[in-house]
Amino acid sequence: MAKQSNHEAHVGHVTSPTTYLIAAGALFVLTALTVGAAFVDLGPLNDLVALLIAGTKAAIIIVVFMHGRYTSGITRLAMVAGLIWLALLILGVMDDYLTRDWLMTPS
């Protein structure tokens, strides 16, 4: 068993066209959903819904198209590093953006 998973990690997993087509279909549906959601005013939920859909799409791409599900170890580490770096960027920008008016002089 262990031997086989080792073998898989080295040779690489071959994803079937069916999986790809389903994933691609899901992406199109989610895109349609994004567009649809833009026409419905959900108040404060607007951003949340848009982000959830976008996140799901990103996850599908990472798991299926980037083979995130089948690779192991260092490759996954590299993928996570990208996310951490993105978080870092967003954190830094938000530090600025959300706090910019703290020091506003009264007008």
Added chain:
Amino acid sequence: MVGHIVTFVQHLQAHARQLPRLGRAGSAFLLALLLVMVGTGQALAQAPEGTANANPTLTTMLGITMGVLGVGLLTAVLISFVVWATGTRNPLIPTDEEMEHSFRRYFWFSVDHKVIGIQYFWTSLFFFFIGGLMALLVRWELAQPGLTFTPDQYNQFFTMHATIMIFLFIIPMLVGAFGNYAVPLMVGTFDMAFPKLNALSYWLVPPGALIIMAGFLAESGTAKAGWTSYPPVALQGGAGQMLWLLGVFVLGWSSIVGGMNFLVTIMNMRTKGVHYFRLPLFVWAIATTAVLAVLGTPSLAAAVTLQFMNIAFGFPFFDAAKGGNPLMWQHVFWFYSHPAVYIMILPAFGIVSEIIPVFSRKPLFGYRALVYATAGIGVLSFLVWAHHMFASAMFPWLRIPFMLTTMLIAVPTGIKIFNWLGTLAFGKIRLETPMLFSLALVSMFVIGGISGVFLGSVPVDLHLHDTYFVVAHIHYVLFGGSAFAIFGGIYYWFPKMFGRMLNESLGKIHFWLSFIGFNVAFLPMHAVGALGMPRRYADYDIAFTELNLTISIGAFLLGFAQLILIYNMLRAFQVGKVAPANPWNARTLEWLTTSPPPHYNFEEPLTVDHDPYDYGRRISSPEALPVPGD
């Protein structure tokens, strides 16, 4: 249902396979070209200076045509690449074996990392001269107060100068040319891990360059908002700015592809005996640079994509009038571009770390400290970006943490300086041209690093920001650092790459003229900057006249000196001495094979039993012994 689609796709594939091969590639190419042409034409036509485009002049038409050609070339490259990479044989394209000894291999996809390195080498050198020309136009304008060119032309000159030097000279030369040529040799292997991706990363450069350059022909000119492209000014640029964004995107793509390739090569392709702590410092530098490129460049890609959509399609991202946030650009841009300054200096440090031990005949002092310092710089470089924004409307409290991280990054940088000095101490120093340029880097970079620390402290930066002092800083680190290391690298590796020695006397003349020209040009910039002369203006207060004239004279001397380098190289091909395998008596692996190396680098797989810098120690092999004649 899905099953039906699968069969249908398979049927299509089988059918396509029966078409004549060139026909399939050709028709896909034409279709894609058509799409891209329509798309670009559409986008360019919507540029804000729409009135100009309503009655297009000849140059505008030419500019648009050239831009479209650039994008078309990009498409052609991509499609030919896919066709070639999937193994489809195009009868018009010779294979590597057919071209083995032919000059033609330099003009087509080759998988040989040495051919790709040389392709990068000449391409970047070409752009060094174009970028230099732009710099001289800038200095021509500033030699005297008053205007020679229009301010609008001036803006284009300095924008294109920096863009070309950064994206088309320093990065492709250090990482593309030297990285490609040297890394596989230094880790003792026969090629990069993904030779075909390697070809792609090179072949993305010419289209990217062409797209950016197309701006010269557009009626409203090239990009003119500086290489940093800050909104709102950048948003006022038309076709030129959009072409710039597109071109930078393509070049960034090339960086990412190249970076992944280096990482995998260095992790997986080392020959027997080369463990991580036996890697030459240059390889460590390229590895760290690759991490920066892979993690940072996507942020640049995002930034330029958003700005493109902002200009072309009226999205509000950075447009305050539409509720956008101009400062957001600065955050996302610098999140890439500060690491990018380290992409531009770490490989340069790597080259110097190769050259100094060889020409001092001593092991590199504190090898591990240098490795950790390189990695430390890599991590810290992602945490300092807002030091470019101290004077912006960013929340002021944030200046303090970014000031601290900026000061912190000077520490690993300082460690490196001490390690080089420690290597030099009590060495048997040979002052040949590669060594002269390396010593110039060590001394000039100290000046640039220290002016960086000045700029990193908030109160000082509030005075100096956007003055000529910043221009002095960037040239001490980028010319005195990166470019001098590139010259050192050229003198050091040219014999390996081309099998000919460069002339030493010409090399020394090149060095001294460059060194003097450099200091005459850039030292006074500290003074004019501190006195308050702003950067990026076509004219200045007459109080700065003498200093500016001095600067311009230095700049022209520096420019002239580079012609000597070209002459030296051309001369070497005619009458240069044939290079031996190891002309400098160096210990790293690239010198264990012929100059230039055969197709797969080494006659047989190497087993390495020594460290890269064990000079002067009486051990394993004859190459470790002191220089002949000592």
